[in-house]
Amino acid sequence: MRLFDPTTSRLHRRMVFVLAPPHSHADRVVSLLATAPGAVAGPGPSRLFEAAVPQLVGNFQLGERFGLAALADEETFLGSVRRLTDAVLQEKAGDRRLVEYSPRHAERAGFLTAVYPDAEFVHVVRDPRAVAADAGLRKSLPASRLCAPPHRTVLGAYGSGRVTIVRMEDLVERANVNRLLAALALEPGPGTEAEVEKLANHTDRPLSRPLGFAVDVFAGDLLDVFGYHRRRR
Amino acid sequence: VTAAASPLADALVLVFGCPRSGTTWLTRLLLSHPQAAGPEHSESRLFTDLQPFATALEHRMADGPLAYVEERTLVAALRQFCDDLLGADLQGRRRVFEKTPANALQLPFIRRIYPDAWYIHIVRDGRDVTRSVSEVEFGQADVSEGAAGWVEYLRAVERDAPGLARFREVRYEDLLAEPVAGVSELLSWVGLEVDDQVRDSIAERAGTRVSQFNTGGQVGAGKWRELTQEQLRDIYRVAGDLLITRGYAERAEVERALAGRSGGPRRP
Numbered sequence: 001m002r003l004f005d006p007t008t009s010r011l012h013r014r015m016v017f018v019l020a021p022p023h024s025h026a027d028r029v030v031s032l033l034a035t036a037p038g039a040v041a042g043p044g045p046s047r048l049f050e051a052a053v054p055q056l057v058g059n060f061q062l063g064e065r066f067g068l069a070a071l072a073d074e075e076t077f078l079g080s081v082r083r084l085t086d087a088v089l090q091e092k093a094g095d096r097r098l099v100e101y102s103p104r105h106a107e108r109a110g111f112l113t114a115v116y117p118d119a120e121f122v123h124v125v126r127d128p129r130a131v132a133a134d135a136g137l138r139k140s141l142p143a144s145r146l147c148a149p150p151h152r153t154v155l156g157a158y159g160s161g162r163v164t165i166v167r168m169e170d171l172v173e174r175a176n177v178n179r180l181l182a183a184l185a186l187e188p189g190p191g192t193e194a195e196v197e198k199l200a201n202h203t204d205r206p207l208s209r210p211l212g213f214a215v216d217v218f219a220g221d222l223l224d225v226f227g228y229h230r231r232r233r
Numbered sequence: 234v235t236a237a238a239s240p241l242a243d244a245l246v247l248v249f250g251c252p253r254s255g256t257t258w259l260t261r262l263l264l265s266h267p268q269a270a271g272p273e274h275s276e277s278r279l280f281t282d283l284q285p286f287a288t289a290l291e292h293r294m295a296d297g298p299l300a301y302v303e304e305r306t307l308v309a310a311l312r313q314f315c316d317d318l319l320g321a322d323l324q325g326r327r328r329v330f331e332k333t334p335a336n337a338l339q340l341p342f343i344r345r346i347y348p349d350a351w352y353i354h355i356v357r358d359g360r361d362v363t364r365s366v367s368e369v370e371f372g373q374a375d376v377s378e379g380a381a382g383w384v385e386y387l388r389a390v391e392r393d394a395p396g397l398a399r400f401r402e403v404r405y406e407d408l409l410a411e412p413v414a415g416v417s418e419l420l421s422w423v424g425l426e427v428d429d430q431v432r433d434s435i436a437e438r439a440g441t442r443v444s445q446f447n448t449g450g451q452v453g454a455g456k457w458r459e460l461t462q463e464q465l466r467d468i469y470r471v472a473g474d475l476l477i478t479r480g481y482a483e484r485a486e487v488e489r490a491l492a493g494r495s496g497g498p499r500r501p
Contacts, residue, residue: 042300043301044297044300045297045300046297046301052282052283052286056279056282056283059277066275067277067278068277068278068279070272070275071272071277071319071321072317072318072322076317076318080314080317083310084313087306088298088301088302088307089301091301
């Protein structure tokens with residue numbers, strides 16, 4: 001057995017994974033965090049935990065007589081995945097903290113926090129109604145469900161990682177931005193103010209009444225959890 | 234990790250072929266050797282699950298991992314990852330045997346990661362393969378589809394094997410006839426010494442049935458003769474040319490079956 005020891009990683013305590021469903025404007029949070037002198041944004045979605053790694057995990061979970069589990073134990077498997085993903089991510093990090101966002105990583109939050117127990121996770125929440133409106137879906141049902149499952153997955157992973165939750169709507173205030181940076185042990189940089197202004201100048205698309213109603217019904221619990229007001233009760 | 238610096242340098246032996254061609258049986262015989270490591274009955278599907286990386290490399294996708302590292306760095310990272318898993322249970326032994334039939338369809342990708350591996354392709358009569366595939370739960374009941382799968386596997390290997398530095402092809406029927414000689418020869422080829430003890434172990438294992446997935450009947454070659462004329466015709470329609478090229482069927486026999494004339498195999 002090869003012990004999984006994140007402290008030996010070159011990226012130990014240097015990864016910041018931003019978790020959010022698509023249309024959450026998470027890329028703006030990445031830009032904002034990357035204004036901190038000690039941080040750098042990844043060049044785009046690494047997609048490491050989107051396709052190949054989930055397949056490997058599924059294979060490993062077949063049972064110890066089958067698939068990858070017949071080759072190695074869980075410690076070895078986790079360590080191998082960490083070494084693989086570190087090898088991909090570490091060059092762009094340099095000696096700073098790397099901020100990474102891939103739209104579907106939120107769906108894999110549980111395994112991501114298992115492989116990176118030493119990382120910081122920023123769970124970005126945007127009003128589900130704005131997400132649904134942005135998604136441009138005509139049918140209200142799929143639009144309202146668009147963002148709910150990934151959020152629930154991230155919420156389920158809270159216990160196993162260092163997760164900071166942030167609402168997009170709150171980042172228009174500099175004080176909230178400073179609190180977020182402080183939670184990540186980062187400091188504002190010269191470009192921070194400009195990024196906050198960009199966020200403040202954003203206007204959400206108008207939301208149709210049926211779509212708003214559908215979000216209330218199918219993602220109502222999330223509206224409550226994240227402190228958004230329901231339109232209908 | 235480069236191939237030369239890898240802990241599995243020159244150590245990985247990959248056994249592959251169309252499903253139901255005897256890959257499990259052959260691997261089990263190869264594992265007779267005390268210097269051979271690897272799971273006897275399961276396939277790792279390791280390279281199959283790494284397919285998204287293969288796609289990124291093949292299409293040089295600027296998005297995803299290749300936005301972060303150059304191709305050679307990604308290949309080295311994948312080598313290290315595979316080394317970690319495949320070599321986890323090496324325990325000082327000199328060769329690791331890995332059996333996944335579908336590796337036959339991924340040879341260019343696997344070669345990038347393991348240019349120094351030993352590649353063993355086992356080929357079995359497509360008619361027997363098709364018959365066997367139609368029996369198992371995960372297989373195709375339609376013999377045309379089963380035959381098409383056999384053709385796909387063999388064509389893929391024919392196309393990609395010339396790029397492999399260490400490649401051997403063996404026929405299931407030859408190994409079945411002389412398992413000790415055939416497997417000993419393969420073990421020698423991959424650099425393992427074969428003595429009487431190893432030969433005895435191969436002989437002992439060769440007599441054990443390993444047909445998986447609860448298929449019935451005796452393990453062996455030539456069971457395709459139990460197929461109906463209609464099924465054989467369907468197989469020949471799809472795989473006739475390849476069966477002839479591979480020496481499994483005579484042209485006259487195939488043409489006779491396709492024409493629907495008597496003289497071909499009969500319904501049991």
